[in-house]
Amino acid sequence: MILEDLQKKIPQYNIKEITEDIIEDVFKVMRSNGYYYSKIQQHDVTREECITDIKAVPPGIDYSKKTYIAFYEENKCIALVDFIEGYPNKQTGYLGLLMLDETLHRHGIGKKILENLLSVIKVEGFQYMELACYECNERGITFWNKMGFKEIRRSNRETDGKIYTLISMQREV
Structure with missing residues (x-):
């Protein structure tokens, strides 16, 4: 439902569910974000990590609550969104990822996608959107x-033997 509603709101993008069929496109977008990955792990993003993300959901959440989509412009994948309905509570939607091809940062595309996603989930009855951003990701913050x-709130996550601080953030929709 979220995919279809977003497609109606921003028809200039072809929005596809992320599956292994388009994993190379997803991997290209992720690889383009060297700054982000240099801040959150001690190795380059791998194709296997991209595949694992397809099925990743928080503990206790059914996969049917996940919307993992890619935005295409002129047959090029330019953005990724991972969204979980009703997490961490029923009134909240959780944005696990909003990532653009790094060459497209600061062009208003991320803002446009986010604003339309907020509009869609408001109609779906959500009151809040929550996300977590690594403290060391200054651009993201x-x-x-x-x-x-x-x-x-803040929490810690260990990746590659290093402890990172995550800043959980929220806003009304």
Whole structure:
């Protein structure tokens, strides 16, 4: 439902569910984000990590609540969104990922996708959107603050033997 509603709101993009059939396109977008991955892990993103993300959901959440989609412009994958309905509670949608091809940052595309996603989930009855951003991802923190997200808590995550601080952020839809 979210995919179809987003497609109606922003018809200039061809929006596809992410499956292994388009994993190379997804991998290209992820690989283009060297800054992001250099901040959150000690190795380059791998194709296997991209495949694992297809089925990844928070503990206790059914896969049917996940919307994992790719945005195409002129047959080129330009953006990825991973969204979980009703997490961490029924009134909240969780944005696990909003990633653009790095060459398209600061062109208003991420803002446009986010604003339309917020509009769609509001109609679906959600009151809040939550996400987590790595504290060391200064560009991400700046973007999310500009989009109206506020810090609600902090937690730690270990990746590649290193501890990273995650800032959970939320905003009303």
